[in-house]
Amino acid sequence: MFKKILLLFFTVSLFSAVYAKDLKVGFVYVGPVGDGGWTYAHDLGRKELEKLPFVKETRYIESVPEGADSTRVITNLAQKGYNLIFTTSFGYMDPTIEVAKKFKDVSFMHCSGYKTSENVGNYFGRMYQARYLSGIIAGGMTKSNIIGYVGAHPIPEVIRGINAFTLGVRSVNPKAVVKVVWTNTWYDPGTERNAAESLLDVGADVLTMHQDTPSTLQAAEKRGKYSIGYNSDMKKYAPNGFLTAPIWNWGVLYKEIATQVSKGTWKPESIWWGLEKKVVDLSPISKKVDKKIIEKVSAERKNIEQGKNKIFTGPIKDQSGKIVVPEGKTMTDAELLSMNFFVEGVQGTIKK
Amino acid sequence: MIEIIIDTTIRAGTPIFFATLGAILMEKSGIINLGIEGLMLIGALSGFFFTYSSGNPYIGFLMAAIVTSLVGTIHGVLTIYLRGNQIVSGLALTMFGTGVTALFGKNMVGETIIGLDRMPVIFLKSIPYLGVLFKQDIIVYFSIVLLILIHLFLHKTSVGLNLRTVGENPYAADNAGINVNMYRFITVFISSGIVGIGGAYLSVSYTPLWIENMTAGRGWIAVALVIFSSWDVRKALLGSYLFGGIAANQLRLQAIGTNISVQLLQMLPYIFTIIVLILSSFRGEKNSSSQPESLGLPYDREDRI
Numbered sequence: 001m002f003k004k005i006l007l008l009f010f011t012v013s014l015f016s017a018v019y020a021k022d023l024k025v026g027f028v029y030v031g032p033v034g035d036g037g038w039t040y041a042h043d044l045g046r047k048e049l050e051k052l053p054f055v056k057e058t059r060y061i062e063s064v065p066e067g068a069d070s071t072r073v074i075t076n077l078a079q080k081g082y083n084l085i086f087t088t089s090f091g092y093m094d095p096t097i098e099v100a101k102k103f104k105d106v107s108f109m110h111c112s113g114y115k116t117s118e119n120v121g122n123y124f125g126r127m128y129q130a131r132y133l134s135g136i137i138a139g140g141m142t143k144s145n146i147i148g149y150v151g152a153h154p155i156p157e158v159i160r161g162i163n164a165f166t167l168g169v170r171s172v173n174p175k176a177v178v179k180v181v182w183t184n185t186w187y188d189p190g191t192e193r194n195a196a197e198s199l200l201d202v203g204a205d206v207l208t209m210h211q212d213t214p215s216t217l218q219a220a221e222k223r224g225k226y227s228i229g230y231n232s233d234m235k236k237y238a239p240n241g242f243l244t245a246p247i248w249n250w251g252v253l254y255k256e257i258a259t260q261v262s263k264g265t266w267k268p269e270s271i272w273w274g275l276e277k278k279v280v281d282l283s284p285i286s287k288k289v290d291k292k293i294i295e296k297v298s299a300e301r302k303n304i305e306q307g308k309n310k311i312f313t314g315p316i317k318d319q320s321g322k323i324v325v326p327e328g329k330t331m332t333d334a335e336l337l338s339m340n341f342f343v344e345g346v347q348g349t350i351k352k
Numbered sequence: 353m354i355e356i357i358i359d360t361t362i363r364a365g366t367p368i369f370f371a372t373l374g375a376i377l378m379e380k381s382g383i384i385n386l387g388i389e390g391l392m393l394i395g396a397l398s399g400f401f402f403t404y405s406s407g408n409p410y411i412g413f414l415m416a417a418i419v420t421s422l423v424g425t426i427h428g429v430l431t432i433y434l435r436g437n438q439i440v441s442g443l444a445l446t447m448f449g450t451g452v453t454a455l456f457g458k459n460m461v462g463e464t465i466i467g468l469d470r471m472p473v474i475f476l477k478s479i480p481y482l483g484v485l486f487k488q489d490i491i492v493y494f495s496i497v498l499l500i501l502i503h504l505f506l507h508k509t510s511v512g513l514n515l516r517t518v519g520e521n522p523y524a525a526d527n528a529g530i531n532v533n534m535y536r537f538i539t540v541f542i543s544s545g546i547v548g549i550g551g552a553y554l555s556v557s558y559t560p561l562w563i564e565n566m567t568a569g570r571g572w573i574a575v576a577l578v579i580f581s582s583w584d585v586r587k588a589l590l591g592s593y594l595f596g597g598i599a600a601n602q603l604r605l606q607a608i609g610t611n612i613s614v615q616l617l618q619m620l621p622y623i624f625t626i627i628v629l630i631l632s633s634f635r636g637e638k639n640s641s642s643q644p645e646s647l648g649l650p651y652d653r654e655d656r657i
Contacts, residue, residue, distance in 0.1 A: 032454055032564040034461040148607075181606040182614060188568035189559040191599065194364060198604035201356055213566075215559040236464055237561065347609060 020054045021262045025254075026082035027060040028073055030089035031187065037212035037231040038186075042088045042111075044232070045250025052255060054262045066091025071099060078103040084261050086254070087111065096120055107261045107268075112157070114337065116268050123253060126274030127157075128164035128336070129304050130246030132311050133275075133282055133297050134228050135168020137243050138176075138206045140293035141226050142169075145176040148199025150209035150216045152186045154350045156339045158210045163343045164311055165208065170345050172296060179204060180348030189215040200225060206243070217242060226288075233283035245283045253279050272333065276305040312336060317344040355484040357601055362485070363558060365596030366492050367392070367567075370550025371574035372581065372588040373495070374543040377502060379578060381539040382519040384648045386442030387427055389571025390449020391544055392551035395420040397453040399552025400562040401460060409468045409556050413491065416552035417545035423449070424544020425537070432536045435650035450565060460562040467560030491553055496589075498546070503585050515539060519644035522651040532651050550574075573621075580625045582632055582642050595621040 027046055031039035043060065050058050059082065064073050070092050077085050078099060084107045087096045093113035100108045100120045108120040116122055138147050147169060151158050166178045179202065181195045192211050196219035199207060208228035209216040214237040220227035221238035229237075229245030253273060260266035273279040282301075285294055303309035314325035318341045325331055331339075340350060371388050378385050385391075398419035403412030427445050430436040468489045476486040506512040515535055517525040522532045554570070555562050573595055581587035602617040632642055 034454065034458050034564045036461050036563055040461075179607060179609075181603050183603065184614065184618070185568070187565070189561065189563060189566050190364065190367075190554060190568065190570070191603070193559045194360060194600040195603040195607075197360070198601075198607040201604065202607045213561075213563055215561065218559060218561065236462065348606070349611065351613075 021083075021264065022054055022056045023084050023258055023262055024056055024082045025049060025058045025258060026077035026080075026085040027058065028064050028070060028077070028085070028087045028089075028092060029060055029062040030064060030066065030091070031212065032062050033060070035187065035212050036214060036234075039088070039212075041231050041248040042086075042250050045248075045252075045254045048251025049254040049258055052258060055258055064092075067095070071095040074099040074108075075102070078106050083107065084258060085109070093122075107266055109257060114270070116270060119268055121257075121266075121268040121271065123257070123271040123273075125248060125253070125279040126272060127246060127248070127280050128160045128311060129274045130280040130282055131161045132164040132168040132304070133301055134208065134244055134246050135165040135170075136172050136297050136300060137285065137289055137293055138165070138208065138226075138228060139169035139171070139173035140290055140296070141243060141288075142173065142176055142206045144203045144205045145173065146203045146205065147176060147178045148196065148202075148204030148207040149178050149180045149348075150192055150195045150199065150207065150211055151180050151182050151348075152211050153184060154182060154340075156337055159342070159350065160336055160339045161210055162346060162348075163339065166343055166345045167311060167316070171300075172293070176345070178346050178348075180342075180346060182348070183211065187212045189213045192216050193219045196220060214238075229283070235283070242286060243289060244285045247281050247283050249278050249281055252277060274304070275301060318342065319344060319346060354481055357597075357604070358482075359484045359487075360600045360604065361593050361597030362488060362492060363596075364600035365593035366495055367550040367553045367558060368570050368574055368577065368596050369495055369589055369592035370498075370553060371547045371571055372577040372592055373498060373502065373585060374545075374547035374550070375574050375578045376581070376583055376585055376588055377543040377546065378540055379583060379647055380506060380519045380644060381515055381536045382522060382644055382646045382649065382651070383427075383431060383536055383540055384438045384442060385424075385427055385445070385540075385544075386439060386575060387424075387445025387449065388442075388547055388574050389567055389569070390446035391420050391424055391547040392554070392567045392571045392574075393449045393453040393565065394423050395548030395551025396555035396566055397457045397460065397551075397562060398548070400465065400555040400560075401457075403465045403556050404460065404463055407466075409465075412465075412556050413549055413552050416548045416556075420548025420551070421541050421545035424540055424547070427544070428537045428540035431650060432533050432540070435652060438648050438650070446571070454564045457562055457564060461564070463562070465556070465560050468557040489557055491549065491557060494549075499585055499589055506585075516644070519646065522646055523655075526651075526653065536651075547571075547574075576622075576625050579632075579643075580628050582628070583644065591621075594624065 029039045033043040061073050064070050086109045088111045090112045096108050096110045097117050110122045112124050113122050169176050183191050183195050193215040196216040200223050206226040207220040214234045217227040217238040221241050226241045226243050227238050228243050232247050234245050235242045310330045312331040314329045315327045316325040318324045395416040399412045399416035402415035403409045427441050430441040431438045470489050473486040477483045514530045518532050518535045526532050577591045580591045
């Protein structure tokens with residue numbers, strides 16, 4: 001009898017140990033957590049993750065340069081016993097794959113890349129869906145029919161966002177144009193503000209941006225114009241003119257992956273979640289936005305969540321008016337990830 | 353349109369101008385400071401913090417100058433009294449400034465302040481085209497006053513002459529009864545404060561917010577501008593407006609829809625710097641307004657010949 005109980009006790013404890021493995025989770029950030037943007041949003045996700053009972057410890061290393069330094073940092077985390085490691089910038093892709101070869105029992109997740117291996121998965125969010133919704137709001141609010149967009153670098157991720165935004169704008173306001181100014185920096189509040197002001201000076205009355213600081217919003221606020229943020233709710237930077245912001249909710253994704261790893265069901269896949277999982281979302285919409293527009297946004301949101309509106313579905317014309325996506329066709333994920341043209345309605349150039 | 357371009361140029365150039373002014377003054381006394389970037393960050397954070405807690409941007413600027421002066425004395429003590437390597441100490445100061453502002457600035461991220469208002473000058477503000485020069489905020493006017501004061505100080509007063517002697521030949525200065533170390537130390541103290549005002553201009557007036565590393569390399573541009581202006585504060589004004597103006601107005605060209613290469617425009621100021629370097633090397637050693645003779649060399653009385 002005693003033996004049986006002991007045996008039962010052992011099996012249960014063994015089983016439960018396997019069932020919910022304790023986790024030490026490491027994060028590698030490209031910027032400082034105080035950037036109020038990209039890294040800040042990831043860190044909010046990390047804090048969410050800490051609430052899970054089987055997550056014993058989380059740790060982050062911030063401002064890690066992409067390249068050789070990141071290899072060292074990731075290796076260090078793996079050696080210290082972190083068994084789930086998130087690397088949150090495109091440039092960490094090869095270092096992550098490289099380090100993962102040496103630590104087979106550690107799970108790695110890389111953000112915004114395209115490579116996977118035995119124990120490396122990657123993840124990203126379909127931010128373009130939220131951009132599309134914010135475009136509907138911008139299209140509905142503009143009076144001058146000129147909307148300004150401050151862009152960081154002409155890479156597919158940013159271009160995809162600009163195009164989705166423009167399609168959103170034009171779905172309610174076919175006359176509006178989206179003017180793009182490139183700053184060639186992710187992170188320089190002074191330059192971003194200049195770019196924003198130059199857009200205001202050519203008549204833009206709604207501004208949005210793909211940058212890591214909120215200074216575009218401040219520029220719009222100062223002139224009494226509307227603005228749409230990015231990364232996290234930026235209402236406090238523009239209390240009057242702020243309309244909404246496409247935001248990241250990394251916590252949802254981090255919790256899901258940690259649970260999978262803890263239960264042992266995790267697979268090294270590519271995850272590209274969207275509005276349906278709330279990884280990307282819109283921050284609360286301003287009361288200044290017309291009721292009809294808000295209704296339109298929630299209707300489209302439903303369509304996107306149910307997969308009825310894939311956004312990049314033909315007919316889509318490029319800037320010269322040439323049809324690039326024929327009617328009835330939808331761009332594949334691979335095409336979305338390598339997008340390098342502007343849709344009709346965007347004013348700006350992509351240097352090739 | 354011309355008004356807007358002039359306005360953008362002034363606002364983008366002013367933070368760099370203060371930093372360059374401080375750097376030139378410091379180098380006139382023989383002290384190189386590669387810590388300008390770090391000092392600007394300290395000025396930016398302290399300016400933002402004190403504006404935030406007092407609600408008054410003028411207190412912010414004042415405190416930015418004081419705090420940055422105090423931090424600048426680290427460089428002073430290390431290089432003047434301990435005769436440490438100025439290059440190393442300056443680089444360390446930049447890293448220190450970046451780190452310490454990130455640490456203490458954490459709670460300031462996401463806070464907002466009401467920035468500095470503009471102060472149009474009556475009558476002058478309505479001059480066509482150039483009226484915009486008189487619609488700036490008080491710190492911009494102050495930068496011009498400071499330029500004139502420093503220029504007069506260096507070239508028209510005996511104390512200014514002493515200071516330049518300390519930078520050119522500290523041994524001769526010492527023989528003439530000038531307290532070399534004290535001159536250098538006070539100069540480092542004051543000019544650090546001037547650099548700090550430049551940093552505060554970014555966080556209090558230009559983009560009223562604090563985020564880490566918000567100077568984004570402007571301190572290094574100031575270091576380059578010292579050479580560009582061949583240690584002449586008047587040319588520093590020209591250089592700062594040139595650098596700031598091109599960086600800011602190339603964005604405007606994009607917005608209008610021109611097709612000039614952005615990268616080419618961004619290169620222009622740096623090309624000018626190289627040209628100036630080449631030209632000044634042709635002029636040879638005779639040019640008295642160029643680099644101070646004992647720049648970067650620690651002074652030790654016992655080395656006197």
